[in-house]
Amino acid sequence: MRRLTVAASFVLLAMLAVAVAESSLAALIFLFSATLKLSLSIELGEHYLQLFLPNAPYRPEVVVYNAGTIASLVFTVVGGLAAAIWKFRRWRPQ
């Protein structure tokens, strides 16, 4: 039972870390879009997160589709897991 709790805690913490990281990435991208005067649309299922700059005409619009959002999530999780597995296998007591 204790092992199960520990495993569940680790999974929840890993998910929380990815959620915080993805939110940070979204914030970074919104900041970059505002700095570079771009319009930005991020597709999230049937919803869109949009940033439009009405005072900056003739600027490009960057669109991140659903597949891009999912790919970003997968890339982040795989990056973290790869690093964790690499460390776990190469770990030596000091």
Added chain:
Amino acid sequence: MKSLLRLYPRSWRERYGREMEVLVDELPARTGVAFDLLLGAAMAYATVIRGNRILSAAGAYLHGVCVGILLQAIAFVLLVLYSQRSPGGTDTDVTLGPFHLAAVQWPVYLGPRSLSQAALMRWPPLEWLPQLGLLAVLVAALVVVLAAPRLLRKTQ
């Protein structure tokens, strides 16, 4: 100042806590000392984490997530830069097989241009400066994040 010692890991406090309390009592209460204690706490936690296989892997997971996020931010800036490869910009679509991941769409302007609009749509390399600046900052951040574990190990 003594309260900063509570930031150290429990195992460390049990072993060195009393000696450290005496030492901190003798030291003047300065910002530099407080900073040293905070840095010491970070180092002590790093040692505890490195000594445990699971915690070490969890730390590596967070590190990998950070690297992944920075790489994606760099990819975003590179995509914007790539779409600006010609005057007036080029529509760019990022696809992976049948999946459309992202796109940069440039507005089509057919009417006469005012001076300010023409200035916005011109294509001097100066237009790239903000993107290049962001890229430089992100690459520097990536280098720091990648080098951080090795630097921490060396400082001990």
